[in-house]
Amino acid sequence: MAKQNIDRAFNREAQYAAKRRAVIRSAAAAFRRRGYHNTSMVLIAKSLGLSKAALYYYVKSKEEILYECHMMIYDAMDAAVKSVRGKGDTGLGKLQLLYGGFANLLTRDGLGLLADVDSLKGEFQATVLKRRGAIERAVTRIVKQGMGDGSIRKADAKVTVFFLMGALNWLNVWYEPGGRLSGEHIAEAFVEQMSAGIKT
Amino acid sequence: MAKQNIDRAFNREAQYAAKRRAVIRSAAAAFRRRGYHNTSMVLIAKSLGLSKAALYYYVKSKEEILYECHMMIYDAMDAAVKSVRGKGDTGLGKLQLLYGGFANLLTRDGLGLLADVDSLKGEFQATVLKRRGAIERAVTRIVKQGMGDGSIRKADAKVTVFFLMGALNWLNVWYEPGGRLSGEHIAEAFVEQMSAGIKT
DNA sequence: AAATAATTCGACCAGTAAGTCAATATAGGG
DNA sequence: CCCTATATTGACTTACTGGTCGAATTATTT
Secondary structure: OHHHHHHHHHHHHHHHHHHHHHHHHHHHHHHHHHOOOOOOHHHHHHHOOOOHHHHOOOOOOHHHHHHHHHHHHHHHHHHHHHHOOOOOOOHHHHHHHHHHHHHHHHHOOOOOOOOHHHHOOHHHHHHHHHHHHHHHHHHHHHHHHHHHHOOEOOOOHHHHHHHHHHHHHHHHHHOOOOOOOOHHHHHHHHHHHHHHHHEO | OHHHHHHHHHHHHHHHHHHHHHHHHHHHHHHHHHOOOOOOHHHHHHOOOOOHHHHOOOOOOHHHHHHHHHHHHHHHHHHHHHHOOOOOOOHHHHHHHHHHHHHHHHOOOOOOOOOHHHHOOHHHHHHHHHHHHHHHHHHHHHHHHHHHHOOEOOOOHHHHHHHHHHHHHHHHHHOOOOOOOOHHHHHHHHHHHHHHHHEO
16 A cells, blocks of 8 residues: 555645645735734734644744745746746837736735845845845846837836836735725736836 | 023923934834834934933834824825925826925935834824825825826826835835935936826 | 554743833033 | 933833744544
């Protein structure tokens, strides 16, 4: 029954991983609503029907949870960047796809850009900043491509990108799932306003 | 010498008020850099060459400091709103003036939009949210005016406004005074991108 | 059913930071 | 030069919360 055993073990592992993800996701939602420091471990635990001690069976520290929250969103954004490779004939077209994808992540998929980078220390913070930088650089590259092919108006690329990323970030603060505005609606409006703001 | 006494007393009062303001301003800068919860009262005190206990001679609590930080920026924004009354012939023109004014507050004047509203409780939080709502409503009013007079493309006003406010808010995260980009430069670029994004 | 491994918990520990207070230093006014 | 009000402090208290640990409980294997 070696095969069975392996299956079982695999299943257990998967179960563990799933629960760990649940912890991260639940914490992420709480962090987004109340902020990192206003969310205690007991609260995260209780919202999952667990005790605080049980939480530490799945994560090493609160900081690690925050770190994983960041990784989650950056994984998704990296995937979005990758998915527009080759697509879109102009820089602007590519950026439209990517920006819409980002907006969808933040609304439809319930992921949030956490701003609490300062609460992370050492290696954790360095990694998060590195990945954020990578995203910004990817967007900047596309913007510059657009400026090169004439689809995007020439301007300071850094300012342009930060302007656009800021609008996205603010979504966390005001967007409420299930409200009057659907995620798709917002994504569409954002892409339109973004495009109009930067195209030639 | 009653007059003298009154003058002196007034001077003392002014001195007190000035020092109190200094506490708020210094704390605001620290909050913006490190975040509210990562900034201890001792740190605020030491950066002013005081002990923590002395701080409590000027403020009632840390929360009050955060509250006053918010009031400071909202006072400035209210003033900016007031200052564009009557100016600008179209909605777009008025919004350009206001948006540039906001950008200047955040860069040149070193004021920052604090996002830590969740760390405020009860009446404090209610007041801050009320004032933030008032600013958003003022901006929305101008946007709608612009949609009415044909200077601004018709769209969902709420989304439009939040998009623009988000870009402003993100300034706090990435803008560094004394860097390559001057406040004026950024304000100009923001106004241009904002205008292009929403005009007809 | 016994033995073993995976989960979960109550109770506790330790560090941190806000806030208090009695005591002290400083500065003008008489 | 004293006296009063203002300004400042060191030492202390208090409350919270992240994190640990051994025991208990539950699931799994043999």
